[in-house]
Amino acid sequence: MNQASVSLDAINLTKTYRRGSEEISAVHGASLKINKGDFVSCIGPSGSGKTTLVNLLGCLDNPTSGELFLGGRQIFSNNGHQLSEKRLTEIRREIFGYIFQNFYLIPTLTVIENVMLPLTFFRKPGTEQKVTGLLQLLGIEHRKDHLPGQISGGEMQRVAIARALVNEPEILVADEPTGNLDSKRSVEIVKILKDLSSNTGLTVIMVTHNLELARVADRLFEMRDGGISETTTLK
Numbered sequence: 001m002n003q004a005s006v007s008l009d010a011i012n013l014t015k016t017y018r019r020g021s022e023e024i025s026a027v028h029g030a031s032l033k034i035n036k037g038d039f040v041s042c043i044g045p046s047g048s049g050k051t052t053l054v055n056l057l058g059c060l061d062n063p064t065s066g067e068l069f070l071g072g073r074q075i076f077s078n079n080g081h082q083l084s085e086k087r088l089t090e091i092r093r094e095i096f097g098y099i100f101q102n103f104y105l106i107p108t109l110t111v112i113e114n115v116m117l118p119l120t121f122f123r124k125p126g127t128e129q130k131v132t133g134l135l136q137l138l139g140i141e142h143r144k145d146h147l148p149g150q151i152s153g154g155e156m157q158r159v160a161i162a163r164a165l166v167n168e169p170e171i172l173v174a175d176e177p178t179g180n181l182d183s184k185r186s187v188e189i190v191k192i193l194k195d196l197s198s199n200t201g202l203t204v205i206m207v208t209h210n211l212e213l214a215r216v217a218d219r220l221f222e223m224r225d226g227g228i229s230e231t232t233t234l235k
Contacts, residue, residue, distance in 0.1 A: 006071040006095060006170040006203070008034040008057055012078070013066035015052050026052040028226045030066070036170070039197040039204045041214035044223030050207045051175055053223065057205060058096050058173040059088055070095065093118075097164035097172045101179035103156045105148040111135070112144040115162045134162040138192065154185035161192065165202075172196070174206040178213060190216050 015027040027049045034040055034057075044050050055061040056068065059075060068076040070091065076082045083091070105114045115131050135141040138158040143151050148159070157177060164172060174193060178186035190213045196202045197218075208214050221231040 007036050007069075008032070008171065008203075008205075009067075009069040010057060011067040011069075013053070013056050013063045013068065015049075015056060015061065016064040025226050027056065027063075030056075030226075030228050032057075032221065032228060032231075034203060034205065036203055037197060037201040038219060039194060039206070039217045040219045040221065041206045041208060041217035042221055042223060043208060043211060043214045044229075046209075048223040049226040050223045052226075053228075054173055054175055054205055054207050058098065058171070059091055060098070060173075093167060095170050097167065097169035099157075099160050099164045099172065099174040099177045101176035103148070103160045103180075105156055105159060107148050110145050110147060111140065111151070111159050114148070114159055115166055118163060118166055131162070131166060134165055138162055152185075153181055154188060157181060157185070157189055158192070161189070165196075169202070171203040171205065174204065176207055176209070178208065178210065186210065186213060 010030060010032045013027055013030040014025070017024045017026060030053055042050050042054060052061070056063050062082055063076050065078055066076065067074065067078050075091070082088070106117070109117070112131060112135065115134065116127065119127055132141060132144070135144055138161060140155050140158045140162070143155055148156055172193070177193070178189050181189065193204050193206060194216050197204045206217065214220050215234055217234060219231065219233050222229050
């Protein structure tokens with residue numbers, strides 16, 4: 001796979017869950033093309049299917065039907081075929097970075113140790129310098145030896161961003177990355193994501209309830225009742 005041209009192409013993605021005899025359609029017929037370097041935001045009310053869709057786009061979950069292409073290579077096909085779990089794990093590690101609403105930092109590890117955690121089994125020469133550079137980029141290098149309980153919520157989210165970027169992903173999936181932050185910190189975090197996309201060519205897919213923050217993106221798509229109801233180009 002040529003990572004220099006990684007793009008996402010989703011065609012009629014569907015995700016259905018069963019609850020006893022009841023069938024619940026979380027996502028249906030979702031089609032979307034995301035090019036390298038795009039900053040795309042997804043909005044919609046709770047229960048609209050936002051998180052389910054980005055989990056499908058980020059290869060964290062398998063669709064019930066539909067197709068997903070990553071860099072032109074088919075990941076999921078309409079007949080239920082998918083890559084092996086081993087290859088999917090490699091793709092998650094090599095292509096994607098993930099940021100969640102809950103920071104998921106390990107409280108007994110320092111900031112720099114939390115950021116380096118994804119490199120535990122894949123550490124390369126120069127790792128510590130790269131991590132220090134990320135912390136400097138995100139304005140938290142002075143916090144590197146602090147524990148999560150000793151820093152603010154905004155700083156914890158910056159640590160989570162650094163951890164998501166440490167493997168140098170092509171695509172960053174951010175699910176409600178500002179959900180636990182105040183408005184000032186939320187604007188700061190989204191600006192960081194925007195700058196990363198603009199300056200490094202990182203593709204960003206962000207889920208948010210906040211329309212003002214969502215409009216910082218290049219494109220915005222709205223989820224309603226499991227489907228994409230509208231797509232707007234903002235730049």
